[in-house]
Structure formats: structure tokens, C-alpha cells
Amino acid sequence: MRTAADVVALALAEDAPWGDVTSEALLPRGTVADARLVAREPGVLAGTDAAREAFTQAARLTGGSLELLDLAADGTRFDTGDALGRVRGTAHAVLRAERIALNLLQHLSGVATTTAAFVEAVAGTGARVVDTRKTTPGLRALERAAVRAGGGHNHRWSLSDAVLVKDNHLAVLLGSGLDVTTALRSVRAAVPHTTAIEVEVDRLDQLEAVLAADVDVVMLDNFTLDDLAEGVRTVRARSRALVEASGGVRLDTVRAIAATGVDLVSVGALTQNSRTLDLGLDTTVNP
Incomplete structure (x- = not known):
């Protein structure tokens, strides 16, 4: 899974494959x-x-020097006009990094902000808000860290x-004539004891066969x-x-x-539909 270092290296190479011709000139x-x-x-x-x-x-990359000062921590709540950090160093380095740093901060802060709104909406119910695999390819680790920054879970x-x-x-199981309970029990026997087993159902009448297999989590989808x-x-x-609710979950629902008493509410919108936040890097260049 790609780390922040991996993502940034690819982004910098994409953004300036032969250097920053504007700053260099x-x-x-x-x-x-x-x-x-x-x-x-x-x-x-x-x-x-x-x-x-x-x-x-x-x-x-630019052979320069740079110092990042007073950067607020992930999870920090901020208002319009708040200063969240400061960077000082050679202009070539600051300007080479500016767009990449802002793109990632804006996107990931959007994920954290959306997550925080969902977490606040369920406060006091005992349910956890969790993300899904509906993440941007290559950015899963970063987006899921942003979910945690917003108070959600993975x-x-x-x-x-x-x-x-x-x-x-x-x-596929039913179409092949296989018994669901027996098939799920065979899964339990095949995987390590540390591996959780979750089963998604979309009708109440499916629960009996699933529960008979002693699964760890039941996902109730679009109920x-x-x-x-x-x-x-x-x-x-x-x-x-545990009981997980999933499917089309919105902030107003x-x-x-x-x-209803579920333990988990999985929300694809945390990573799939979050709006990018507006953050800026206000730069002064000195000789």
C-alpha cells in the first residue's frame, strides 16, 4: 500500500518531469x-x-533548504482565516512543493471534514462511522488516515x-446449489482464527442461514x-x-x-464524495 512518501514522489514527478521551468528561469x-x-x-x-x-x-530535488514551522496536527478544527502552518526556505523548493502539498491537504481535509460531520450526527447512539473500499486508487492509506482524523474508523x-x-x-453459491450455512462454516475452517468473517445480506429472511454459521459481523445492506x-x-x-448498516447512507439519514441499534454504519461518501476544502499558501519571496 502506498505511503505518503510514495504518493508524493509520484506526484512531484508528474508535476515537474523536467523541473520547474518558470522558477528556474x-x-x-x-x-x-x-x-x-x-x-x-x-x-x-x-x-x-x-x-x-x-x-x-x-x-x-532542487538542492535547496526548507523548514516547515508550526504546522497544525491532523484532526485540528479550524475556521476561515486561521493560519495552519508556515514554511520558509529556498523559493525553488517551496514553489516546487506548493501545488502537491495543497492538493493533498485540500483533498484529505475534505475527507476529514465530511467524516467529522457524520461522526457528530451519530453522537450518543453508540454506533461507529466507518469508511469503505471506495477510495481513490493509490490514496487509500492517506484517505483512511483522514477518516481517522475526522473521528471515524476504518x-x-x-x-x-x-x-x-x-x-x-x-x-454464486445459491446458483450453484450450495448451502449458505455449510459454505460459510467451511470458510471458518479454512482461514486463520484471527481472520474476521462478515456477511452481507439484503433481506431479513437471509439472516437465519448466516447466523447459523457463527459469523463475526452481519452487514444489513439497504434495509x-x-x-x-x-x-x-x-x-x-x-x-x-456485530451489526453493520450499509448502503446509500447520507448525512441527513x-x-x-x-x-436502530447497529454497531457500525459504513459510509462510502466519506472518501468517494467529500468536497475538496479551500486552503491557500500565501507566499512572500525575498532576495
């Missing part, structure tokens, strides 16, 4: 730049590791981390509120499995969903 070597990271709107900060990496790598990291039997898996509440009661009466 315009600014004398040794010119010093002093810049402030400023919020243009309220939000929750995320992506600071990536920003640090952008400035560090840019300094190395689902499985990849297809390799946990068993999650979804509707398409069940359709009505009444059916969610009934599903929670059924699972609690028959099993110690998430509290009612959480209030």
Missing part, C-alpha cells in the same frame, strides 16, 4: 520564500504527513485482510429503518456478531440509521 538561486498555510473556509485538517513529505522531497483495508461475503458471492431494527433484534437474540 525567473528566480535567482538562493532566493528565500516565506509562506503561510491559510484556511479559506472552516474544516478539519488532514494530510500533514503528506505535506511535510512534499516540502522535504522538493528541497532535496473498515477492512483490502481484499486480503478479512472475509466479506457480499451479495454476489451469495448469488429500511424498520427492517434494520428488526435485523438488530434478530442478531442480538441469536448471536454475538445517518442518525436515524444509527438509532
Whole structure:
């Protein structure tokens, strides 16, 4: 999985494959730049590791020097006009890193801000807001860190981390004439004891066969509120499995969903639909 260093290296290479011709032609070597990271709107900060990496790598690429000062921590809430950090160093390094650092900070802070809104909406219900695999290719680790910065939690990291039997898996099983309970029990026997098993259902009448297999998590997908509440009661009466609600969760519906008693609410919108925040790097160049 790509780290912040990996993502930044690729982004810098994409943005200036043969160097920054504008800065190199315009600014004398040794010119010093002093810049402030400023919020243009309220939000929750995320992506600071990536920003640090952008400035560090840019300094190395340009043969310059750079110091990042007073950078606020991930999870910091800010208002319009707040100064979130300061960078000082050779202008070639600052300007090479500027767009990459801002792109990542703005996107990841958007994820954190959206997550915080969902977390606040379910406060007091006992339900956790979790992300999904609907992440930007190559940015999963960074986006999921942003979810945590916003107060949310992470689902499985990849297809390799946990068993999650979804509707398409069940359709293949049923179409092949296999028994769902027996198939799920065979999965339990095949994987290490540390591997969680979760099963998605989209109807109440599917629960009996799934619970009989002693799974760890049951995902109730696109259920009505009444059916969610009934599903929670059924699972609690028959099993110690966690209950996850999923499917089309919005900010205006998430509290009612959480209030049905589910343990988890998975929200693809945290990483898929978050709006990029407006952050700026106000730079002064000095001789």
C-alpha cells in the first residue's frame, strides 16, 4: 500500500518531469520564500504527513533548504482565516512543493471534514462511522488516515485482510446449489482464527442461514429503518456478531440509521464524495 512518501514522489514527478521551468528561469538561486498555510473556509485538517513529505522531497530535488514551522496536527478544527502552518526556505523548493502539498491537504481535509460531520450526527447512539473500499486508487492509506482524523474508523483495508461475503458471492453459491450455512462454516475452517468473517445480506429472511454459521459481523445492506431494527433484534437474540448498516447512507439519514441499534454504519461518501476544502499558501519571496 502506498505511503505518503510514495504518493508524493509520484506526484512531484508528474508535476515537474523536467523541473520547474518558470522558477528556474525567473528566480535567482538562493532566493528565500516565506509562506503561510491559510484556511479559506472552516474544516478539519488532514494530510500533514503528506505535506511535510512534499516540502522535504522538493528541497532535496532542487538542492535547496526548507523548514516547515508550526504546522497544525491532523484532526485540528479550524475556521476561515486561521493560519495552519508556515514554511520558509529556498523559493525553488517551496514553489516546487506548493501545488502537491495543497492538493493533498485540500483533498484529505475534505475527507476529514465530511467524516467529522457524520461522526457528530451519530453522537450518543453508540454506533461507529466507518469508511469503505471506495477510495481513490493509490490514496487509500492517506484517505483512511483522514477518516481517522475526522473521528471515524476504518473498515477492512483490502481484499486480503478479512472475509466479506457480499451479495454476489451469495448469488454464486445459491446458483450453484450450495448451502449458505455449510459454505460459510467451511470458510471458518479454512482461514486463520484471527481472520474476521462478515456477511452481507439484503433481506431479513437471509439472516437465519448466516447466523447459523457463527459469523463475526452481519452487514444489513439497504434495509429500511424498520427492517434494520428488526435485523438488530434478530442478531442480538441469536448471536454475538456485530451489526453493520450499509448502503446509500447520507448525512441527513445517518442518525436515524444509527438509532436502530447497529454497531457500525459504513459510509462510502466519506472518501468517494467529500468536497475538496479551500486552503491557500500565501507566499512572500525575498532576495
